[in-house]
Amino acid sequence: MNYRQIFMDGLWRQNTGLVVLLGLCPLLAVSGTVVNAMGLGLATTLTLVCSNLAVSLSRPLLRQEIRIPAYVLIIASVVTAIDLLMQAWFHELYLVLGIFIPLIVTNCAIIGRAETFASRHTPLPSVIDGLATGLGFCLALVALGALREIVGRGTLLSQAELMFGRIGESLTVTLIPDHPGFLLAILPPGAFIGLGLLIAARNGLSSWLAGREEGRRAPGAQQAGESTV
Amino acid sequence: MSLARSPLLKSAAALGLVAVVGTTLLAGVHRLTADRIADQERRMVLEQLGQIVPPDRYDNAMHEDYVTFRDEQHFPQGQEVTAYRARKGSQPVAVILRFDAVDGYNGPIRLLVGIEESGRLAGVRVTSHRETPGLGDAIDTARSDWILGFTGRSLANPEPAGWAVERDGGEFDQFTGATITPRAVVEAIQGALEFYELSGRDLFDQPAAAPPEAAS
Numbered sequence: 001m002n003y004r005q006i007f008m009d010g011l012w013r014q015n016t017g018l019v020v021l022l023g024l025c026p027l028l029a030v031s032g033t034v035v036n037a038m039g040l041g042l043a044t045t046l047t048l049v050c051s052n053l054a055v056s057l058s059r060p061l062l063r064q065e066i067r068i069p070a071y072v073l074i075i076a077s078v079v080t081a082i083d084l085l086m087q088a089w090f091h092e093l094y095l096v097l098g099i100f101i102p103l104i105v106t107n108c109a110i111i112g113r114a115e116t117f118a119s120r121h122t123p124l125p126s127v128i129d130g131l132a133t134g135l136g137f138c139l140a141l142v143a144l145g146a147l148r149e150i151v152g153r154g155t156l157l158s159q160a161e162l163m164f165g166r167i168g169e170s171l172t173v174t175l176i177p178d179h180p181g182f183l184l185a186i187l188p189p190g191a192f193i194g195l196g197l198l199i200a201a202r203n204g205l206s207s208w209l210a211g212r213e214e215g216r217r218a219p220g221a222q223q224a225g226e227s228t229v
Numbered sequence: 230m231s232l233a234r235s236p237l238l239k240s241a242a243a244l245g246l247v248a249v250v251g252t253t254l255l256a257g258v259h260r261l262t263a264d265r266i267a268d269q270e271r272r273m274v275l276e277q278l279g280q281i282v283p284p285d286r287y288d289n290a291m292h293e294d295y296v297t298f299r300d301e302q303h304f305p306q307g308q309e310v311t312a313y314r315a316r317k318g319s320q321p322v323a324v325i326l327r328f329d330a331v332d333g334y335n336g337p338i339r340l341l342v343g344i345e346e347s348g349r350l351a352g353v354r355v356t357s358h359r360e361t362p363g364l365g366d367a368i369d370t371a372r373s374d375w376i377l378g379f380t381g382r383s384l385a386n387p388e389p390a391g392w393a394v395e396r397d398g399g400e401f402d403q404f405t406g407a408t409i410t411p412r413a414v415v416e417a418i419q420g421a422l423e424f425y426e427l428s429g430r431d432l433f434d435q436p437a438a439a440p441p442e443a444a445s
Contacts, residue, residue: 061246070243074247080258091269181363
């Protein structure tokens with residue numbers, strides 16, 4: 001299996017948030033703004049990379065029967081470590097994300113990748129798979145966060161200082177001045193509607209790309225002698 | 230099959246090893262971050278307190294010079310109230326009460342209510358809440374200046390009848406579409422002021438719950 005394929009699977013073809021639909025609870029709950037979404041997305045990515053690496057390294061040690069409890073231990077340790085690190089270095093962002101950082105443990109995408117990928121591959125592909133899956137999840141989160149923030153508040157990257165420090169304050173873009181605020185987008189129903197739209201957009205784009213690919217192949221088939229027209 | 234080679238024992242040893250490695254990692258990370266996390270928490274408290282009583286108005290370690298108490302009559306549900314005391318040259322300057330308003334629309338509204346020694350409000354801030362975004366969340370300084378309107382008020386300003394939202398015949402604005410949230414905040418602040426009028430000045434004489442870091 002080549003790395004490019006692993007990467008495209010995690011990022012696009014098997015995107016956790018938009019295709020496999022795992023880890024929807026944090027996806028829906030923390031996608032109110034781009035900064036929150038990015039914070040949780042990056043924390044999840046880091047968790048996936050570390051847990052995939054640890055699971056892959058411990059393959060020779062773990063018998064079939066005890067693999068699941070061992071994965072739970074590994075993932076819980078990694079998440080708790082990340083929780084402490086965020087509390088120390090991104091305290092304000094940590095306060096905003098609150099319970100959803102410790103709850104990364106329960107994101108089934110993580111144990112899913114441990115079971116279906118990292119437990120069957122060597123460390124390097126496992127790390128790349130974790131990175132790709134995490135970034136794919138992060139991408140879905142940020143897209144949904146951007147959608148909800150623009151429609152709901154008329155801004156983009158508000159409170160960026162939580163993540164980037166002082167420089168972040170200048171990153172906030174007000175796209176719609178004096179936006180009265182569109183409640184539906186900010187409240188939970190907006191998350192569901194937004195996710196539905198994103199999945200539809202991804203499917204549409206995917207089939208359009210597939211159609212274009214076929215169109216490119218068709219002339220080649222004609223040259224081979226088959227006349228279909 | 231000898232006991233030492235039984236798959237059960239091997240599995241148990243493997244799981245034990247994973248647990249030990251995980252715990253060691255966590256102990257290490259904890260040691261690495263504990264001081265910094267404590268610093269961050271102290272900084273957050275100081276920042277919040279400093280918004281109400283600016284640092285140049287006091288010279289004690291206010292975030293460590295606090296007492297806790299309960300007063301069911303003025304603070305709902307017999308909750309524990311934390312009182313931070315600001316002093317300058319051992320003279321009382323102000324007290325900042327941390328407690329929850331419980332009659333909000335969605336869960337407790339955590340308040341910091343600063344009261345000058347004279348009984349005037351030094352300022353009020355909401356530090357956490359789960360009120361509806363776009364409606365009740367105007368109590369947050371990030372959304373509107375509403376909460377700043379309490380600065381300088383006291384039990385006599387407005388008169389007791391005025392200590393309510395406009396809908397209830399009082400002086401304080403409610404926001405469009407939300408009455409419950411501001412009503413809960415107004416009532417909580419009034420309760421705190423009444424408490425202070427009765428027995429608040431005694432707070433300055435009580436020994437601190439944690440020893441002040443740098444006694445002046």
